[in-house]
Amino acid sequence: MRRLLSRLLPKSMRSQAVTIPVIRLHGTIMSGGGQFRPSLSLASTASLIEKAFAFTDAPAVAISINSPGGSPVQSRLIYKRIRDLAAEKNKRVLIFVEDVAASGGYMIAVAGDEIIADPSSIVGSIGVVSASFGFTELMKKIGVERRVYTAGKNKAVLDPFKPENKADIERLKALQLEVHDTFIDLVKERRGSKLKDDPDLFTGLFWTGKKGLELGLVDALGDMRTVLKQRFGPKTRLQLITPPRGFFGRRLGVFGSAAGFSAPDIAGAAAGGLIDAAEERALWSRFGL
Template sequence: MRRLLNRLLPKSMRSGVVTIPVIRLHGTIMTGGGQFRPTLSLASTAGVIEKAFADADAPAVAISINSPGGSPVQSRLIYKRIRDLAAEKNKRVLVFVEDVAASGGYMIAVAGDEIIADPSSIVGSIGVVSASFGFTELLKKVGVERRVHTAGKNKAVLDPFKPERKEDVERLKALQLEVHDTFIDLVKARRGVKLKDDPDLFTGLFWSGKKGLELGLVDALGDMRTVLKERYGEKTRLRLITPPRGLFGRRLGLFGSGGDGFSAPDIAAGAARGLLEAAEERSLWSRFGL
């Protein structure tokens, strides 16, 4: 009865109760995704992020991260939205790493004023990777002729049905280096003197949460509930922020948008695209044994 009455009172009148909004950012980072295979992007996460920071009484926002990475652009956009709102609302951001915060997942994690990881979690992988397949021999075997017509000699760069050209690969690597430099600068700006002088830190290697603590990639080891209760008291409540629901109970802003009427070609195209995206997603997780 006392607990019920306490909940009915305004937050300012509750004795010793602190409520911390919690955001779960779990999944690969890429645009697209679908109803049954959610992914992380600014479009899919902006709503829950803004809702969490809108709680005027909360002293902090807690973010749970479990991501092997993905799009560097979407990773940075999510990172920036978190930092912009933290500055605007004067909120402390506490990031908690579950299984993995690697590559783009770690880029988002450094938005935290503190990063707390499970000792057995995986952190790091500060690097950039591009992967594809080559099908040049397959076309010969099935008797298919590839016809590509372009206006601009570089419009068909890295076509998977044509042999790789040395100059194309060099251009791709140069682009990767620029993106990698942006990633490194961001991590250094956020982690600063906490980072240890280790030659492998920015090579794309990844470590356990325990080793990440030694390297300065994380600030502490632990789990969300224990840390928040130690920080704000035993009466601390965790409030999970979820995407808003539409008219028929479907969650919005997490699984993409679009109409509910699909034609057979739409379904077929979506299935084919989904298989490719699922393969890409699986490859990201498998790099970390997950």
């Protein structure tokens, strides 16, 4: 409403303060997300991103990132949506790293024309990881026999209830290398000559924002409010872009009867939520968070 009223006023009467739309992309990156633990995905962020780029008079869009990573597909989709809209709307994108922009979080960060990090933040982890558990010994101890029937000899690869198979591991590693190459190419395309020739750069290691500046992974050190006011003037106004009203109410209102969830639905979602929480905790803990 404020923006609409401002446009109706003559230019001489309009405020000279610059308004910069701000998006917060915080959390793990997973397809879909759950009713109990929403996560970052293209579906959950697209409307926020498009709303931010709709600010006609804004010279830039500021994005705060705090993510340990997750799905490489969703990371790239979010990255691409940001870059597509930046080109379409002719907007500069300023990325601000809070605690961590690692793995998929860093993939999204390279969508920025500039990346500004806190000196103590964590950046990098340009690699691919897959993790699971093996339950073969547990199955023996509790006296349970695993029975799997497939049409297609490779339909049960990497079954956690069966002993590891060398061919399955080699197949998985080949897939990981392809995804890793895509990640590396994206970082090189966006960061270009800013990147230092360091042998550890694409090994999955991660660094502080201060070291990331030396390596060319980030462009500057600082915080959003200070940098934006220095860049666009002391009267610069930061406009946080939030989801449509009722968005979180619908997602969190799963316990109400109006939401249409039965007791088994809630129990199943709760169990899935525990697994998601464990995976999320594991991602954050890699970076000491």
